[in-house]
Amino acid sequence: MTIAEDDPRQPYEQAAETLRREIREGVIKPGHKVGSVRELASRFNISPTTVQKALGVLRDEGLLTTTGRGNYARDPKRGTGAGKSGSGPDLSEVLLKIEHVTSQLSELRDRVERLEASHSGRADEN
Structure with a gap:
């Protein structure tokens, strides 16, 4: 379109x-x-x-x-939730954010493991 x-x-x-x-x-x-x-x-x-x-x-x-x-x-x-007293965050929105954070943590863990392995390999050479 x-x-x-x-x-x-x-x-x-x-x-x-x-x-x-x-x-x-x-x-x-x-x-x-x-x-x-x-x-x-x-x-x-x-x-x-x-x-x-x-x-x-x-x-x-x-x-x-x-x-x-x-x-x-x-x-x-569901609307915006604006003006509703006691309305909490949308559960699906919270779950999406948790999934995103979990994915980021997994990526960071993988990077740290690669860096540690790389660093360990250099230390063995010395």
């Missing part, structure tokens, strides 16, 4: 509206990726900066959550 040049809305607003509709209609299901910035920029034929702006709009509306692993749709029926 390309952004319509004759549409009076800004390109980021058009992209946000398309993604908003897809989330609300269930085309993009809660917890599923909406696409990377690069994929969305290509899909809408807009710059990555414009995509970031569109994603920010959806994040502000509570339709999207972003982790280090990507952008994920949230359940549109």
Whole structure:
């Protein structure tokens, strides 16, 4: 899909509206990726900066959550949670963040093990 040049809305607003509709209609299901910035920029034929702006709009509306692993749709029926007393964080959002942290820790552990093995090999040579 390309952004319509004759549409009076800004390109980021058009992209946000398309993604908003897809989330609300269930085309993009809660917890599923909406696409990377690069994929969305290509899909809408807009710059990555414009995509970031569109994603920010959806994040502000509570339709999207972003982790280090990507952008994920949230359940549109849940709303933003703004103004709800005692409302806690969305469980799926917490689980995504835990998964991301776990992945980062695993990568760090692997790097440390490689560095230690490399360092140990050098020490044996001396």
